[in-house]
Amino acid sequence: MAFFRDAKPAAALAAVLAGLPWASNDFTAYQIALFLVYGMAAQGVALCWGRLGFLSLGHALFFGLGAYLSGGVLRAASNEALWYLLLPLAIAAPALLAYLIARVVFARSTRSGPYFSLITLALTMLGFLAAQQWSGLTGGFNGMADIPELPGTSRYETLYWVIAACAVGSTLALSLLVARPIGVVWEAIAQNEDRLQLLGYATDRIKAMAFAGSALLTSLAGALFAAHQGIVTPQAMGFVLSTELVIWAAVGGKASALGPLLGATIVGYASAELREQLPYWEAAVATLFIGVVLFLPDGVAGLMRRGQAPRRASAGQAKPVRRPFAPAASLALAEVQTGQAGVRILDGLSLGLQGPGIRCIIGPNGAGKTSMFNLITGRLPLRGGNIRLNGHDIGGQPAWRVARQGIGRKMQVPSVFPALSVRENLGLALWAGRAHGTDLLCLATLGWQTPLLTDILGQFQALSEHLDNPAGNLAQGHRQALELAMTLLPEPGIVLLDEPCAGLSPAETHHMIQAIQSLVLRIGAAALLIEHDMSAVDALGGEVYVLHQGRLLEQGPLAQIQASPAVRAIYAGGRK
Amino acid sequence: MSLTFTNIVCGYGDTLVVRGVSGQVQAGRALAIVGRNGVGKSTLLKGLAGLLPLAQGQLIWGGRDITGSALHTRVAQGMAYTPQDNVVFAELSVAENLWLHLNDRDADRYTELFEQFPLLARRQSQRSGSLSGGERKLLAFTRTLGLRPKLALLDEPTEGVQPENIDRMAHLIRQRKRTGVSFIIVEQNLEFVSAFADDVIVLDHGEQVLQGALADLGRERIERHLVV
Numbered sequence: 001m002a003f004f005r006d007a008k009p010a011a012a013l014a015a016v017l018a019g020l021p022w023a024s025n026d027f028t029a030y031q032i033a034l035f036l037v038y039g040m041a042a043q044g045v046a047l048c049w050g051r052l053g054f055l056s057l058g059h060a061l062f063f064g065l066g067a068y069l070s071g072g073v074l075r076a077a078s079n080e081a082l083w084y085l086l087l088p089l090a091i092a093a094p095a096l097l098a099y100l101i102a103r104v105v106f107a108r109s110t111r112s113g114p115y116f117s118l119i120t121l122a123l124t125m126l127g128f129l130a131a132q133q134w135s136g137l138t139g140g141f142n143g144m145a146d147i148p149e150l151p152g153t154s155r156y157e158t159l160y161w162v163i164a165a166c167a168v169g170s171t172l173a174l175s176l177l178v179a180r181p182i183g184v185v186w187e188a189i190a191q192n193e194d195r196l197q198l199l200g201y202a203t204d205r206i207k208a209m210a211f212a213g214s215a216l217l218t219s220l221a222g223a224l225f226a227a228h229q230g231i232v233t234p235q236a237m238g239f240v241l242s243t244e245l246v247i248w249a250a251v252g253g254k255a256s257a258l259g260p261l262l263g264a265t266i267v268g269y270a271s272a273e274l275r276e277q278l279p280y281w282e283a284a285v286a287t288l289f290i291g292v293v294l295f296l297p298d299g300v301a302g303l304m305r306r307g308q309a310p311r312r313a314s315a316g317q318a319k320p321v322r323r324p325f326a327p328a329a330s331l332a333l334a335e336v337q338t339g340q341a342g343v344r345i346l347d348g349l350s351l352g353l354q355g356p357g358i359r360c361i362i363g364p365n366g367a368g369k370t371s372m373f374n375l376i377t378g379r380l381p382l383r384g385g386n387i388r389l390n391g392h393d394i395g396g397q398p399a400w401r402v403a404r405q406g407i408g409r410k411m412q413v414p415s416v417f418p419a420l421s422v423r424e425n426l427g428l429a430l431w432a433g434r435a436h437g438t439d440l441l442c443l444a445t446l447g448w449q450t451p452l453l454t455d456i457l458g459q460f461q462a463l464s465e466h467l468d469n470p471a472g473n474l475a476q477g478h479r480q481a482l483e484l485a486m487t488l489l490p491e492p493g494i495v496l497l498d499e500p501c502a503g504l505s506p507a508e509t510h511h512m513i514q515a516i517q518s519l520v521l522r523i524g525a526a527a528l529l530i531e532h533d534m535s536a537v538d539a540l541g542g543e544v545y546v547l548h549q550g551r552l553l554e555q556g557p558l559a560q561i562q563a564s565p566a567v568r569a570i571y572a573g574g575r576k
Numbered sequence: 577m578s579l580t581f582t583n584i585v586c587g588y589g590d591t592l593v594v595r596g597v598s599g600q601v602q603a604g605r606a607l608a609i610v611g612r613n614g615v616g617k618s619t620l621l622k623g624l625a626g627l628l629p630l631a632q633g634q635l636i637w638g639g640r641d642i643t644g645s646a647l648h649t650r651v652a653q654g655m656a657y658t659p660q661d662n663v664v665f666a667e668l669s670v671a672e673n674l675w676l677h678l679n680d681r682d683a684d685r686y687t688e689l690f691e692q693f694p695l696l697a698r699r700q701s702q703r704s705g706s707l708s709g710g711e712r713k714l715l716a717f718t719r720t721l722g723l724r725p726k727l728a729l730l731d732e733p734t735e736g737v738q739p740e741n742i743d744r745m746a747h748l749i750r751q752r753k754r755t756g757v758s759f760i761i762v763e764q765n766l767e768f769v770s771a772f773a774d775d776v777i778v779l780d781h782g783e784q785v786l787q788g789a790l791a792d793l794g795r796e797r798i799e800r801h802l803v804v
Contacts, residue, residue: 340703340705340706341702341703341705341706343702343706345706363738364738364740365695365708365709365710365711365714365736365737365738365741366695366707366708366710366711367708368708369708370708370709371708412709412736413661413709462613462614473588473591474614475613475614475615475618476613476618476660476661476732477612477613477614477764478613478614480613498709499709499735499736502735502736503613503660503732503735503764504613504764505610505611505612505613505764505766505802506764506766506799506802507612507799507802508612508613508764508802532710532736532737532738532739534739
């Protein structure tokens with residue numbers, strides 16, 4: 001059922017493309033085939049931009065590479081067997097290059113901002129230059145000409161069906177992927193990559209894989225372009241085509257599988273018509289682009305989807321999933337130092353915890369409480385000392401690797417994925433550490449359950465009432481509950497909770513404390529909790545650590561801490 | 577200058593969160609808006625600040641109808657608003673955060689505030705993004721009072737702030753009240769509310785279920801409406 005719902009755009013496209021040659025003529029079909037080729041290339045751009053939130057300004061590099069390599073194979077392959085062997089390699093090679101580029105860039109900085117766009121822009125300009133200069137291979141400025149037709153097809157007749165089938169296939173593949181858990185992960189990267197890393201997702205690798213997938217699609221389009229045109233010139237790898245791909249994705253709708261095909265066809269057709277009638281037709285196309293950006297942020301496809309909220313539904317039985325981490329871990333910080341922007345924040349802090357239970361951290365603002373959590377979870381650099389989890393050094397490791405070893409973290413200001421539903425937010429936490437192999441591609445994963453999830457939804461009524469609402473619509477306190485749930489659902493051995501009761505009334509604080517106690521006990525974790533409210537610290541019991549000026553000032557039961565003259569001199573604590 | 581708000585209805589798109597809330601804060605008094613999470617406190621404050629369009633209702637401030645005016649117009653007239661989060665410009669220094677919106681360099685603006693929060697005075701050259709969460713809240717609070725507003729709207733100013741500094745915030749609010757400044761503060765911490773508020777509105781499901789002078793209502797009566 002879900003398959004047929006998700007396959008609707010591809011089915012509609014197939015129906016239109018199947019009828020087109022009968023309703024028009026061979027030339028129109030030939031022209032539409034070219035727009036479809038461009039549209040598929042734009043689908044690659046839209047996958048990264050519309051789903052994962054990073055914009056490639058250099059996708060023509062992969063289009064051109066796919067076109068040159070496939071054109072070269074078609075010209076060089078002397079028999080059909082060799083052609084079958086080499087053409088897939090020619091299409092896959094640009095995807096491999098894209099993966100390597102993305103791994104190198106995202107390994108240095110996971111941010112998806114303009115740096116990545118500029119690097120891809122530089123690469124496509126380099127590709128254009130190489131295509132022009134390397135005339136022995138590419139034909140230089142005049143291009144690689146006399147590319148033979150795809151075996152078994154005719155350029156002006158049957159090739160249309162090959163291209164149409166590829167366009168339907170790519171639309172189907174994208175629609176199905178977006179509706180699956182991997183689609184949720186992609187959207188989560190665009191919305192809050194830091195949070196996703198704290199759940200244990202290696203976002204740099206996920207982005208690199210998605211970028212490679214998008215390059216594969218664009219490279220396939222390039223291969224079809226070579227067969228369709230019979231010639232490939234450096235323009236197929238140039239900056240102009242790169243920006244056109246972005247424009248087509250924007251006009252059609254970057255968040256839709258069908259959108260880029262629509263965009264390429266609409267803009268392509270409009271350009272062809274306007275070119276004949278207007279001397280400055282480029283200005284008209286530019287105006288169309290500006291108009292769409294201003295008034296139709298979701299493109300033409302967004303108009304068609306208006307009023308229909310995209311929903312993901314699981315298929316099959318909900319599967320009780322196993323616990324990913326061993327309970328009762330130990331964590332030890334020895335003489336750790338860290339700083340930021342020239343300010344030393346932690347200055348020789350030593351602190352250890354072993355076995356299940358909740359410990360509280362108190363201290364004045366600026367004592368280094370949150371920074372300690374940031375250091376443990378790889379968000380601040382380790383300048384000295386060491387951090388050991390179950391005896392293994394984890395100092396300086398990235399956030400996702402720390403999370404995968406069983407450390408869960410709740411942020412001071414609740415950090416969730418605002419445009420995803422509460423259900424999807426919980427799902428992301430549930431899949432963390434549990435989803436392996438093809439799990440993220442299966443609809444059934446959307447329906448995964450654990451007894452802990454049932455327990456959490458029972459304790460936080462607001463979450464179960466708003467399961468299908470965007471998490472960004474939740475009030476601050478309910479977001480606290482959601483992020484707590486997301487922190488605990490992977491069932492980590494160490495739980496770091498940064499002011500989980502901030503923004504809660506005394507009664508809500510009481511409820512939250514009870515929930516934390518029962519849930520942490522249930523998963524058998526060792527928890528560290530930052531809190532200013534002494535009634536909450538009192539209710540939680542357990543050891544209390546006092547931090548001051550980046551060091552551990554005192555440690556012991558609350559009564560002992562409150563009696564300590566050293567503590568009283570700097571911090572008294574309060575009650576709501 | 578007193579602010580009177582009548583029958584305020586506002587929300588997000590078609591979803592109305594605040595339904596028919598009315599109240600008043602007079603010059604030199606402080607109104608606390610309390611209630612459980614998700615009942616519409618922050619939404620009401622955004623509506624009063626002009627950040628959310630009102631579906632219904634009227635705002636009269638100092639005898640003038642400001643219902644449709646934009647936040648920046650209200651700020652120019654002496655209103656200040658501090659949101660619940662994203663309260664500082666992380667890439668700017670503490671000093672830049674405190675001064676970038678001001679036309680003068682009147683050193684007295686922050687003298688008294690720095691006396692209460694000396695850590696901000698010490699860290700003026702530090703990048704705000706490297707401050708702790710509680711320190712950022714203090715910076716936002718200090719910046720708001722540094723504006724010398726006639727009416728300050730504060731959304732949960734004490735979240736993440738250590739108790740000693742909360743006491744100092746309450747002290748500063750009381751002091752400013754004596755000079756005629758009015759406050760409307762959304763707050764969950766009833767100890768803090770008791771320390772600064774004259775009047776209280778308790779919200780539930782977007783409607784006011786209790787309203788009056790704090791002294792008349794008493795903490796227990798308010799707490800009964802905050803039970804989860």
